[in-house]
Amino acid sequence: MYTTEFHGAVVLVTGAAGGIGQAIGRAFEARGATVYRTDIRPGTEPRFITGDIADPQFPHRCVEQIVHEASRIDVLVNNAGICPRTALPDITAEEWKRVLDINLTSAFLLSQACMATMVARKSGAIISLASLAGKVGGIAVGAHYSASKAAVICLTKTLARYGAPHGVRANAVAPGVIQTEMTAAATPEAREALAKSIPLGRFGTPEEVAETIVFLASKAAGYITGVTLDINGGLLMD
Numbered sequence: 001m002y003t004t005e006f007h008g009a010v011v012l013v014t015g016a017a018g019g020i021g022q023a024i025g026r027a028f029e030a031r032g033a034t035v036y037r038t039d040i041r042p043g044t045e046p047r048f049i050t051g052d053i054a055d056p057q058f059p060h061r062c063v064e065q066i067v068h069e070a071s072r073i074d075v076l077v078n079n080a081g082i083c084p085r086t087a088l089p090d091i092t093a094e095e096w097k098r099v100l101d102i103n104l105t106s107a108f109l110l111s112q113a114c115m116a117t118m119v120a121r122k123s124g125a126i127i128s129l130a131s132l133a134g135k136v137g138g139i140a141v142g143a144h145y146s147a148s149k150a151a152v153i154c155l156t157k158t159l160a161r162y163g164a165p166h167g168v169r170a171n172a173v174a175p176g177v178i179q180t181e182m183t184a185a186a187t188p189e190a191r192e193a194l195a196k197s198i199p200l201g202r203f204g205t206p207e208e209v210a211e212t213i214v215f216l217a218s219k220a221a222g223y224i225t226g227v228t229l230d231i232n233g234g235l236l237m238d
């Protein structure tokens with residue numbers, strides 16, 4: 001029987017102070033993992049590393065600290081992200097770069113740093129947060145956001161190909177509309193209309209995203225790599 005237990009495993013979660021990030025941290029801890037969290041907002045949990053993930057030095061510093069303290073990283077969850085809803089004509093070059101730095105470049109740099117330690121141990125799992133918008137383009141969200149998430153899907157495939165001969169798997173999840181601060185801005189009317197357009201008739205919960213990520217990181221998903229799993233209540237079936 002394959003398990004989703006993580007006793008003795010070391011997990012790093014970015015964006016850990018956010019709605020989905022908090023649920024991911026709790027889900028791994030509930031399975032016995034030692035969880036390191038990072039976010040630009042300070043957190044109160046143990047092993048919380050505060051910092052701006054868009055600082056190109058930060059990902060390597062963060063991984064160095066964890067490997068020094070815990071001697072390994074078994075699971076990386078690239079979850080940090082921002083989602084400006086700026087209309088296409090109003091997106092400046094600076095805003096475009098900031099979104100790509102946080103949503104994409106940080107995921108690349110952290111994955112690169114973790115990959116080295118995972119390859120050395122011949123084991124590891126990387127899970128990145130893509131988005132429905134990364135498949136269908138930005139409708140309610142910005143062009144920079146959807147482009148960054150599309151790139152995360154492709155980065156995942158490259159990580160999967162690179163890691164496979166070394167026992168390292170890489171997968172992504174593409175949430176649709178999940179109840180967090182990121183989606184709270186819409187009016188009640190807009191939220192109701194949106195919920196009605198979803199086959200399952202509701203938004204998803206952070207816990208539903210976290211449980212899928214735990215599965216993808218676990219031995220139960222040992223033959224799954226390079227995929228992007230939809231978590232969208234049926235909003236997109238491709």
Ligand SMILES: NC(=O)c1ccc[n+]([C@@H]2O[C@H](COP(=O)([O-])OP(=O)(O)OC[C@H]3O[C@@H](n4cnc5c(N)ncnc54)[C@H](O)[C@@H]3O)[C@@H](O)[C@H]2O)c1
Pocket residue numbers: 014015016017018019020021038039040041051052053054078079080081082083102129130131132174175176177178179180181182183
């Ligand atoms: N909520 C949704 O409906 C939805 C849908 C699809 C994908 N996602 C993705 O899921 C992930 C988590 O989203 P969420 O809904 O929990 O959002 P959230 O805003 O609640 O959490 C995002 C976290 O990222 C952190 N963060 C932002 N900029 C950072 C930086 N420069 N350095 C370090 N940390 C930074 C924030 O402080 C925050 O805690 C994101 O990548 C998001 O794009 C969310």
